[in-house]
Amino acid sequence: MSATVFGSQVKRREDPRFITGRGRYTDDVQLPGMLYAAILRSPHAHARIASIDTSKAAQLPGVVRVYTGADLQDRMGTIPTAWLPPESDIKTVAHPALAVDTVRYVGDGVAMVVATDRYTARDALDQIHVRYEVLQAVAEQELAMAPGAPQLHADAPNNIAFHWKVGNATDEVFAQAEVVVRHRIRQQRLVPNPMEPRASAAQYDPSTGELTVWVTSQNPHIHRFILSGVLGVPEHKLRVVATDVGGGFGAKIAVYPDEALVGFAARDLGRPVKWTEDRREHFLATTHGRDQVEDIELAGTRDGTLTAIRVKALANMGAYLSTAAPGVPTILFGLIVPGPYQIPYAGADVYGVFTNTTPTDAYRGAGRPEATYLLERMVDLFAREIGMDPVEVRRKNLIPKDAFPYHNAMGLEYDSGDYHRALNRALEMAGYADFRARQQQLRAAGRYVGVGCTTYVEICGLGPSQVAGAVGFQGGLWESSTVRVHPSGKVTVFTGASPHGQGEETTFAQIVASKLHIPVEDIEVIHGDTARIAMGWGTYGSRTTPVGGSALAVATDRVIEKAKKIAAHMLEVSEADVEFVDGSFQAKGAPQRRASFQDVTLQAYLAWNLPAGVEPGLEASAFYDPANFTYSFGTHLCMVEVDAETGDVTIDRYIAVDDCGRVINPMIAEGQVHGGIVQGIGQALYEGAVYDDQAQLLTGTWMDYAMPKARFFPNFETAFTETPSPHNPLGVKGIGETGTIAATPTVVNAVLDALAPFGVREIPMPLTPQRVWQAIQNGREAE
Amino acid sequence: MGDLRSSVQVPVTVLVNGRSYTVDVEPRLLLVHLLRDVLGLTGTHIGCDTSQCGACTVLVDGKAVKSCTMLAVQADGCSVTTIEGIGSVENLHPVQEGFWEKHGLQCGFCTPGVIMAAADLLRQHPNPTDEEIREGLEGVICRCTGYQNIVRAVRYAAERMQSADGEVEVAATAGLDRGEGSQGGATS
Numbered sequence A: 001m002s003a004t005v006f007g008s009q010v011k012r013r014e015d016p017r018f019i020t021g022r023g024r025y026t027d028d029v030q031l032p033g034m035l036y037a038a039i040l041r042s043p044h045a046h047a048r049i050a051s052i053d054t055s056k057a058a059q060l061p062g063v064v065r066v067y068t069g070a071d072l073q074d075r076m077g078t079i080p081t082a083w084l085p086p087e088s089d090i091k092t093v094a095h096p097a098l099a100v101d102t103v104r105y106v107g108d109g110v111a112m113v114v115a116t117d118r119y120t121a122r123d124a125l126d127q128i129h130v131r132y133e134v135l136q137a138v139a140e141q142e143l144a145m146a147p148g149a150p151q152l153h154a155d156a157p158n159n160i161a162f163h164w165k166v167g168n169a170t171d172e173v174f175a176q177a178e179v180v181v182r183h184r185i186r187q188q189r190l191v192p193n194p195m196e197p198r199a200s201a202a203q204y205d206p207s208t209g210e211l212t213v214w215v216t217s218q219n220p221h222i223h224r225f226i227l228s229g230v231l232g233v234p235e236h237k238l239r240v241v242a243t244d245v246g247g248g249f250g251a252k253i254a255v256y257p258d259e260a261l262v263g264f265a266a267r268d269l270g271r272p273v274k275w276t277e278d279r280r281e282h283f284l285a286t287t288h289g290r291d292q293v294e295d296i297e298l299a300g301t302r303d304g305t306l307t308a309i310r311v312k313a314l315a316n317m318g319a320y321l322s323t324a325a326p327g328v329p330t331i332l333f334g335l336i337v338p339g340p341y342q343i344p345y346a347g348a349d350v351y352g353v354f355t356n357t358t359p360t361d362a363y364r365g366a367g368r369p370e371a372t373y374l375l376e377r378m379v380d381l382f383a384r385e386i387g388m389d390p391v392e393v394r395r396k397n398l399i400p401k402d403a404f405p406y407h408n409a410m411g412l413e414y415d416s417g418d419y420h421r422a423l424n425r426a427l428e429m430a431g432y433a434d435f436r437a438r439q440q441q442l443r444a445a446g447r448y449v450g451v452g453c454t455t456y457v458e459i460c461g462l463g464p465s466q467v468a469g470a471v472g473f474q475g476g477l478w479e480s481s482t483v484r485v486h487p488s489g490k491v492t493v494f495t496g497a498s499p500h501g502q503g504e505e506t507t508f509a510q511i512v513a514s515k516l517h518i519p520v521e522d523i524e525v526i527h528g529d530t531a532r533i534a535m536g537w538g539t540y541g542s543r544t545t546p547v548g549g550s551a552l553a554v555a556t557d558r559v560i561e562k563a564k565k566i567a568a569h570m571l572e573v574s575e576a577d578v579e580f581v582d583g584s585f586q587a588k589g590a591p592q593r594r595a596s597f598q599d600v601t602l603q604a605y606l607a608w609n610l611p612a613g614v615e616p617g618l619e620a621s622a623f624y625d626p627a628n629f630t631y632s633f634g635t636h637l638c639m640v641e642v643d644a645e646t647g648d649v650t651i652d653r654y655i656a657v658d659d660c661g662r663v664i665n666p667m668i669a670e671g672q673v674h675g676g677i678v679q680g681i682g683q684a685l686y687e688g689a690v691y692d693d694q695a696q697l698l699t700g701t702w703m704d705y706a707m708p709k710a711r712f713f714p715n716f717e718t719a720f721t722e723t724p725s726p727h728n729p730l731g732v733k734g735i736g737e738t739g740t741i742a743a744t745p746t747v748v749n750a751v752l753d754a755l756a757p758f759g760v761r762e763i764p765m766p767l768t769p770q771r772v773w774q775a776i777q778n779g780r781e782a783e
Numbered sequence B: 001m002g003d004l005r006s007s008v009q010v011p012v013t014v015l016v017n018g019r020s021y022t023v024d025v026e027p028r029l030l031l032v033h034l035l036r037d038v039l040g041l042t043g044t045h046i047g048c049d050t051s052q053c054g055a056c057t058v059l060v061d062g063k064a065v066k067s068c069t070m071l072a073v074q075a076d077g078c079s080v081t082t083i084e085g086i087g088s089v090e091n092l093h094p095v096q097e098g099f100w101e102k103h104g105l106q107c108g109f110c111t112p113g114v115i116m117a118a119a120d121l122l123r124q125h126p127n128p129t130d131e132e133i134r135e136g137l138e139g140v141i142c143r144c145t146g147y148q149n150i151v152r153a154v155r156y157a158a159e160r161m162q163s164a165d166g167e168v169e170v171a172a173t174a175g176l177d178r179g180e181g182s183q184g185g186a187t188s
């Protein structure tokens, strides 16, 4: 079996514990003497704290301690930003774990209660009396930059956090263009909403000085790195554990004040402490995603050739710069604006703006959905302008397969691709030409159906560490792996990536199984614990398989290399004469002289007779730094019907053809695509965080913020093409974010195509029935 | 208002997964907190505070209930089944089996609740269509899977339960996917 295990549909190895209720998520951690923390959060978007009276709360039976910002100010550090885009004049403002004198968004922490149980901790919050002097607040980035706007931070005039530019698209290029389409798009703010709320638990051992922090993290080593600095606990005495994490989608990359507070309290009080946010808190205190206002220009010729694109974007950063936040609307957005097309000139000009809102940071796709959305919407508008089918415009401009490696206008090197193949496959699956014919007939009958198309390319597999440094990420982006072969030939794999739903306990076992020719059942994949894994950078940016998986492939090859030496000695042939075939080491030309993998692993540990210079044991590590990013791509198509009387959108069909290089487990890859599509459609049709003009969040629960549900969707039709990445040993690319990147413009393009008879060019997302209906009415009136 | 935490403790007797527990609880204690914090059954999860996500779904006297929306005292005298009790690794409930077979979970956080909700759905509609499954899962939210594999999982379980009380192996599971147009795996 093992030779074909790579690429086959293996059932997930992590599932038995989850389907029987034995997952171990952070809130499941229960320790003797454990205390519970609750955090009082500001009800005001911007206010000065005049006084805080905690005396009544402290007297409540069961309350152990109440902390305020003033108590902690000199006892712990502030929460830093870890992405500083170069030449952007970035203002890194300090975010205290609890506000000291000023609160800057609704949800900013003001005090923490630690009590003997959850209910008491919450009761005590009501007994804390804070006197606020309310200040003017601003929620919207354009207003925040305007003269006279409330100022959030003394050292960030006009609330400008940074200004970053890239590209070669000059005014002359646009002045000389045959056709220029201009458009403004608002990327609404989204709330990531993994199903598991954020949580943290901590335990301190005064005898060893060791602090253990369990936290809902996508990157426990980054948490350790930053918490070590914030708490002043040296790294070798700080253990961060994030074994089972209930989804992240970017929201669990950041290091938040909350987990620092929990760690602090556990050490200060000498007792384990646990904190878990409730969903309402998630809406206020966990990072949001997207939120950009974009002015875009796309230039081209009447025959459909795209020649230039540029965007001016205002990115709402919220009140502070979260861990990875500045990288999202800059590097992860600006560099990919020209997308999968041969567009010689491109540019991005981005302002990051402070507002009195929850900080934003990565949300599934992080920058790349924003770039893809604007590009794909602009291509449709351009097609409409010149009277060409939008699919034909795409076909004409897609980078041809013989142009790879291809350098885009921003200097990125796309590694490999066959964009037309994915496009053709999707069109074929959809029956595109027939649909266009049917659309005409239905329109005549007063039915409004539409088709939307997206061709995309995604920067994923983050990434080469040298590039990470050059673009201001305050860390490396390599990944580590250790393959430990036990005497019996069973294997434990340790990875610095930190999967939380993506299935790498299975796909990583498949990588090793296919190399060592052993059953996947003989392999255990360990992740998410800094005490067991030396170092790693975690799971985000569709990097786990291309970078972490490649580290694993290299480490496994090193194991085989050493085993070969031992086998050669056992078989009494030279190393060059040994080959590893179907799980046995055998002498070339004399296959009857063989030793099984297990024979060799046992000898490696008995060490009774090892070749000279070979140490006992069989284990190898690799620290793999990729040569380049990987670039997944594909085509998505969607067919919708709009009810012109109600504005209701029905998704009739959704077709996704994705190319993530070689597929390790088609079932898992397809699952990633499904989930991504639903999140992408969530942005297109349902989701949106809304602040009022005093920066109060109006959509603070799932009663006001629409989450995609099962009945909103048809069954999706998915397929993969496989164009291997040439620069990693597995030929793989990322698949975790493609659905989210492609689905949003696909669906919006489909709705706008359906409404073309009404002359509708734009409907702001989410395309709720009310907005769609209004757009139709406006169109009818204009007629 | 006085002290809500209240010295009043009320005895509650519940049968959970076939085992009887009698404990003194605050009247305001939610059933989900009884299960998680008092009985240590952490398979039942909490995803929200507005009764929307269904991560906390358990069976109370055989019917699906959101345990975050019921007080422990209301469960006095009831029989509660949680994810830990519906099946075991050695003897999975057909819905659990379906979720494993059909990749009906990713992060697994919604999964216990969705499995319990699906078990109740199949009790009421033993042979649902895809649409009925999607409608029937109105009370749960999953952020990872995009629901399609959850639908497949529930359909698998329905077939499994129909086939001679689950004794007979499900024939040709691949056939179950027919008609939904999925192109499935990798192509060249």
Ligand code: FES
Pocket (backbone or CB within 6 Å): B045, B046, B047, B048, B049, B050, B051, B052, B053, B054, B055, B056, B057, B066, B067, B068, B069
């Ligand atoms: S936790 Fe019970 S419905 Fe969300």
Ligand code: FES
Pocket (backbone or CB within 6 Å): A195, A246, A247, A501, B104, B105, B106, B107, B108, B109, B110, B111, B141, B142, B143, B144, B145
């Ligand atoms: S599997 Fe993660 S929320 Fe459903």
